Amino acid sequence: MTTSALVVAGAVASKWGNGGEAWVRLSWVRGFQQLGFDVYFLEQIHDGALVDGQGRPCDLAASANLGYFAEVMKEFHLADRSCLLHDSGAYWGIAPHLLEGIAAEAELLVNISGNLSLEPLLDRFRRRVYLDIDPAFTQYWHLQGLLGPALDKHDVHFTIGESIGKPYCPIPDAGIRWRATRQPVILADWPACPSPSCRRLTTVGSLRGPYGRVEHSGRQFGLKIHEMRRLAELPRRVEPAMELALKIDPGDDADRQLLAGSGWRLVDPGSVASRPQEFRTYVQGSDGEFSVAQGIYVETGSGWFSDRTARYLSSSKPAIVQDTGIGSHLPVGEGLVTFRTLPEAAAAVNLVRSDYQNHCRAARQLAEEYLEAGKVVGAMVEQLIP
Numbered sequence: 001m002t003t004s005a006l007v008v009a010g011a012v013a014s015k016w017g018n019g020g021e022a023w024v025r026l027s028w029v030r031g032f033q034q035l036g037f038d039v040y041f042l043e044q045i046h047d048g049a050l051v052d053g054q055g056r057p058c059d060l061a062a063s064a065n066l067g068y069f070a071e072v073m074k075e076f077h078l079a080d081r082s083c084l085l086h087d088s089g090a091y092w093g094i095a096p097h098l099l100e101g102i103a104a105e106a107e108l109l110v111n112i113s114g115n116l117s118l119e120p121l122l123d124r125f126r127r128r129v130y131l132d133i134d135p136a137f138t139q140y141w142h143l144q145g146l147l148g149p150a151l152d153k154h155d156v157h158f159t160i161g162e163s164i165g166k167p168y169c170p171i172p173d174a175g176i177r178w179r180a181t182r183q184p185v186i187l188a189d190w191p192a193c194p195s196p197s198c199r200r201l202t203t204v205g206s207l208r209g210p211y212g213r214v215e216h217s218g219r220q221f222g223l224k225i226h227e228m229r230r231l232a233e234l235p236r237r238v239e240p241a242m243e244l245a246l247k248i249d250p251g252d253d254a255d256r257q258l259l260a261g262s263g264w265r266l267v268d269p270g271s272v273a274s275r276p277q278e279f280r281t282y283v284q285g286s287d288g289e290f291s292v293a294q295g296i297y298v299e300t301g302s303g304w305f306s307d308r309t310a311r312y313l314s315s316s317k318p319a320i321v322q323d324t325g326i327g328s329h330l331p332v333g334e335g336l337v338t339f340r341t342l343p344e345a346a347a348a349v350n351l352v353r354s355d356y357q358n359h360c361r362a363a364r365q366l367a368e369e370y371l372e373a374g375k376v377v378g379a380m381v382e383q384l385i386p
Helices: 019-034 064-075 096-105 137-143 224-230 250-261 276-284 295-299 307-314 342-354 356-371 373-384
Strands: 005-009 038-045 082-086 091-093 108-112 128-132 156-159 178-180 200-206 241-247 265-267 289-291 319-322 336-339
Touching (some): 005 096, 019 373, 200 289, 200 307, 276 307, 342 356
Parallel strands (some): 108 128, 156 178, 241 265, 319 336
């Protein structure tokens, strides 16, 4: 055990109203806390991200972002160990001059997606870890110069794209040693609660995702919306209800109609998963997950694995997910089943449904063995602190 201070930086306020995204960042906090670290949480929120409850620009004090951040920090017992810092210098929580002292004494900064970029503060940390949770996007953007010096400002680089750097993965490393990790799950936060039968498969997310398409060497990689179009007919081929709690932009109404007309149940994620507790209730009230991935994750065989899927598995909910090459890193076939094509997706749903309780047990066992936070975060720490 250690009592060293450690700072995790990541986006919660800038993704307000998204309970799943809060779990992503706070699960790392909880994992480091389990290992005995004295953990602080910091978010740098950028100009233009602050809005009120109606989506209108405003200052930090009046923003919905701040209200959400404060609520989540209180829920995770971090109200006095966190700071929301705006580019302008406005802040909530730990004062910037106190943050500078914490940074200077901290063992590590774990900078999720490079959230902290303010150099005077960033430079005070003696060891900086970049944690990439958008594999392929990050590496191609870096190669194209879109990230500036963000990656170069860090000493060690981790990615959840476990295939990056392998001979069979085309994602360029640009000379950076990318160390593999996974999204951790706190098993106590996500207890096993298997359903009696497989009647309703769900997922939570965004139809497009937060980023535009990446182009490299004349090739344009796909997004989640393109994968959903390929699988639109699935509900007509399987018995369980197929439900999507997806954020769908108004400009994608044709895709909304396509999915609804093909038998998908469409749910507003803001109504069922806007806060961490609501997200957990929705996941654990499901019978399992069915989800596609961003096209770029699939096409590159990145080895990307969803934090959301980790929480379904921990809850003893089988997961049927699109193949991103994860079979090279995690056992698939029981509890976690992958697919590439529409026929394979239908076969995977039928496989899970036909031996449902076995898949429920296997799901939890997989989470315990491969995704448990102590193991995932512990393996990272072993590489960082002798």
